[in-house]
Amino acid sequence: MTDWLEIRRGDGPLIISLPHTGTDIPAEIEATLPSAWIARKDADWWVDRLYAFARDMGATTVRTRLSRTAIDVNRDPAGVSLYPGQTTTGLCPVETFDGEPLYGPGQAPDETEIARRRAAYFAPYHTALTAEIARLRAIHPAIVVYDAHSIRSHVPRLFDGELPQFNIGTYDGASCAPALTAAVEAACDASPFSRVTNGRFRGGWITRHYGAPANGIHAIQMELACRGYMDEPADPASPDNWPPPFDDARAAPLRAALERILSACIAFAKDPA
Structure with missing residues (x-):
């Protein structure tokens, strides 16, 4: 294990991947970045804290502490x-x-630097995730790889209007069984929050790469709108207002819904027929 890779093992049939919650940036990379705030702006803020309860459910978590600015482990390595x-x-x-722009003029990583980061940071994350999938698949008839994310409710450059609270991605049904999608949708729809499936976010590389329903590996991405657990500012994000602190009281209803969602994932994995 490296100092930036965090693995917490459980024995249940559920892995929670946390690829974007990190904010650490190696010094040699940060030296090329004009703004430390901009470099960390797009983190999935507080999502690891939001899902901390999952370890009591027997879930395994795999998390990188590195910022996605250093390397995005949820993108196609090619x-x-x-x-x-x-x-x-x-x-x-x-x-x-x-x-x-994240980098100053002439400072963006070239192909050699991208290859270095891929070997140093991308590969170890996926080696760890692959090992945990194999470990749990060996003891369960099926497992669920749940890729946990969040994003600001309004990002006009990426999507129109306000993002639903729950954004389920299954690579248009290819990464998991329909029964799992239906179970997660039902848990979302039993909550007071809005939901869409395979909308703007259909699943990143982790969901698409690891989902193999025929082999008992079912992958699903959950992109949450940040407003469910923090007081998002009405004004555009700035160093003065972003990120807001984690709000336990605000997060309580969302966390209750997430507990039902993860329980549905576990129940499916135990009886995937």
């Missing part, structure tokens, strides 16, 4: 766009979701 024709960010992003 650099292929996950959403052709739509605005997105890459394996080593060079701009934020809002289009702000």
Whole structure:
């Protein structure tokens, strides 16, 4: 294990992947970034804290403490766009979701630097995730890989209007069994929050790469709107207002819904027929 890779093992048939909650940036990379705040702006803020309860349910968690600015472990390592024709960010992003440049002139990573980061950071994360999938699949008839994310409710450059609270991604049904999708949808719909399936977010590289329903590995992505657990500012994000602190009281209803969602994942994995 490295100092940036956090693995907490459980014995249940559920793995929670946390690829974007990190904010650490290696010093040699941070030296090329004009703004420390911009470099960390698009983190999935507080999502690891939001899902901390899952360990008591027997879930395994795999998390990188590194910022997605250093390396995005939820992108195709070959650099292929996950959403052709739509605005997105890459394996080593060079701009934020809002289009702000992350690097100074001439400082963006070249192919050699991208390859170095891929070997140093991307590969170990996926080696760990692959090992946990194999460990749990060996003792369960099926497992669920749940890729946990969040994003600001309004990012006009990426999507129109306000994002639903729950955004389920199953790679248009290819990454998991229909029964799992239906169970997660039902848990979402029993809550007071809005939900969409395979809308703007259909699942990143982790969901698409690891989902193999025929082999008992069912992958699903959950992209949450941040307003469910923090007081999102009405004004555009700035160093003065972003990120807001985690709000336990505000998060309580969302966390209760997430507990039902993860319980549905576990129940499915125990009886996937």
